[in-house]
Amino acid sequence: MPSRAPALNLKTINPAVLDVHYAVRGELALKADKYTQILADPKEKNSLPFDHVVTANIGNPQQRGLNQVPLTYWRQVISLLENPPLFEEHLDVIKQIYPEDVIERAKSLHQEIGSVGAYTHSKGVLAIRKRVAKFIEERDGFPADPESIYLTAGASAGVSSTLSIALQEGDGCMIPIPQYPLYTATLAYLNAKPIPYYLSEANDWSMDHETLLKAVEEAKKKNIPVKALVIINPGNPTGACLSHEAMEAVVRLCYEEGIVLMADEVYQTNIYDPSHRPFVSFKKVLKGMPKEIADTVELISFHSISKGVSGECGRRGGYFECVNISDEVMEQVYKMASVTLCPPVSGQVGVDLMVSPPKQGEPSYEKWKQETSLIHENLKERSYLMAEHFNKMPGVSCNPAEGAMYLFPKIQMPQKAIDEAKKRGKEADVMYALDLLDATGICAVAGSGFGQEPGTYHLRVTALCPETAEFVGRFEKFHREFMEKYK
Ligand SMILES: Cc1ncc(COP(=O)(O)O)c(C=O)c1O
Incomplete structure (x- = not known):
């Protein structure tokens, strides 16, 4: 037992901290983490109505599950910079693995920066x-x-x-x-x-x-x-x-x-x-x-x-x-x-x-172009597909996105759902997002975390999930059941 009360408690810390809210990593994300842990446990993995969590709540493309592949050029240059003896002492070996422009770039950055540990x-x-x-x-x-x-x-x-x-x-x-x-x-x-x-x-x-x-x-x-x-x-x-x-x-x-x-x-x-x-x-x-x-x-x-x-x-x-x-x-x-x-x-x-990416004509350019074009195409395709599906769901409308990584569909929330959410002490879109996660494993953030016109309800969904077609199907099934339940 400590001999006195802690010096730090919610009454003594900076009160401004208590006023800070950050929906993207709040209750929903914690619950999603918990589900991910449950699914990783062979004894428990059948206890949930889904077999994986879809992280559509945060614009973190390389996150496990979203799996955007890092650009090759980036990781090649960075790996040499982290370990300069590779090009200082083993140039012959490195030349067999890395393109010349990567080696030159790493060398010149090393000259400019010195150790990345300084x-x-x-x-x-x-x-x-x-x-x-x-x-x-x-x-x-x-x-x-x-x-x-x-x-x-x-x-x-x-x-x-x-x-x-x-x-x-x-x-x-x-x-x-x-x-x-x-x-x-x-x-x-x-x-x-x-x-x-x-x-x-x-x-x-x-x-x-x-x-x-x-x-x-x-x-x-x-x-x-x-x-x-x-x-x-x-x-x-x-x-x-x-x-x-x-x-x-x-x-x-x-x-x-x-x-x-x-x-x-x-x-x-x-x-x-x-x-x-x-x-x-x-x-x-x-x-x-x-x-x-x-x-x-x-x-x-x-x-x-x-x-x-x-x-x-x-x-x-x-x-x-x-x-x-x-x-x-x-x-x-x-x-x-x-x-x-x-x-x-x-x-x-x-x-x-x-x-300062690789330039046309440099050895790394074609691969860099291929990889970056694929990332652009994937995002665009998923975003358009999701908007199309959202707009077909009853009581949902969604402006197609012109860029970024998200969609922000509006949900015409049934009054009964609003009343139920009130009983649970939550905003109706927060309840929707939590129920969506519980039923499908899809993790999307409620619009109230971003602010919205009073009386409107939204959800923010990222366009980063590789299995978008499958996940919008699951989403739609949940949505129809939700609307039916609260009609
Ligand atoms: C609009 C906006 N600004 C800033 C950030 C933070 O980006 P960073 O990772 O560079 O801090 C984000 C992250 O999602 C964002 O969406």
Whole structure:
């Protein structure tokens, strides 16, 4: 028995922690983990009505069960970097296994970085930041400064560090509804105020100047100073890709209201039909606007190696670029980055491989092209197939996604189901998601975890499962039974 009460308990820890919610890894994910363990036990595996859990709850492509194969080029370069004696002492052997461009890339990265076990510059390795700047310049047609680029441990680390620098307690931060819960969680932790602006489901999950302005006016009425606006494009959980017009409306609002724009662009490579709706960055939109706007609006944009075609979630790599942020604040950004020493070097290398893949004509190019095209095709095919099936289910409607990795179908929830959920002390879509998991092993997150228009119910489903055709069949069977039960 301890001789005294623990110094740490729920009354003594930082109260802001208790306000943090993160639906993607909540009760549902824990239950799914439990089912996975049960199914792994030969004695118990027949105790469940399904033989495997389908993890459609998290955009983690290489996760067991989803099994996206890592890009060969990435893993080859990384393996050499991790073990330089392979090319320093055993070059003849390595040349028989790895293409020449892989060996050259590993050698030059090794020259630039040194040991991957050493701290780097707090912003990340300069040579890598220079290649990130070049990537941004080629993407947007506007200059980028390597000194304004910070490599990070995934986009999450960039988001939380920049928000924590930008926001004072009580400041307002506009967030889209629905949104990725990193934002509400970070704002809760910082004691800042989320100012929701609703994306219009009827209008492909877009928004307009009027909606945004209304949200700002509402905040002003409550004396909340609106400091920042977060936008996710392509959207999570919506899968929508914004039009140029909608993006300009966001930038204009930020200009008029003196708001910092935080653009989460981690899904920029995940675009299903670039000829219809290509990815355009907020940097490009901003820099294409009249000079007074282009040189004024403060923009921080985020990218990641977790998504796109690499799907290297566990490696923790990403970057943010600061545009029009004052020198004095940039000094503070640098100081705060120094406090955590440096981003993981393996993640920095990932960023380098993302922004500078093999070029046409190089030995690794064809394989890289084949592998990345297959990943794009699979995602697109599954997403379209799922949307088609959802739209055939009674009481379900689903906007087809234009990108990212998700669908966000709307469920016309029967009143009896809403009443039953209330009895169980849950939101109706949470009850639906838990019942779906119990009956089928499919793990999908309830829309309430992302925010949704009051009175509407959604589910977020990833488009990453290899056995999509089979799983939508199981899903549909459950759905029909659920609707019948509560009709
Ligand atoms: C919109 C959005 N932003 C940021 C992240 C976090 O990405 P990272 O793994 O780079 O931290 C995610 C992860 O799913 C996301 O969906």
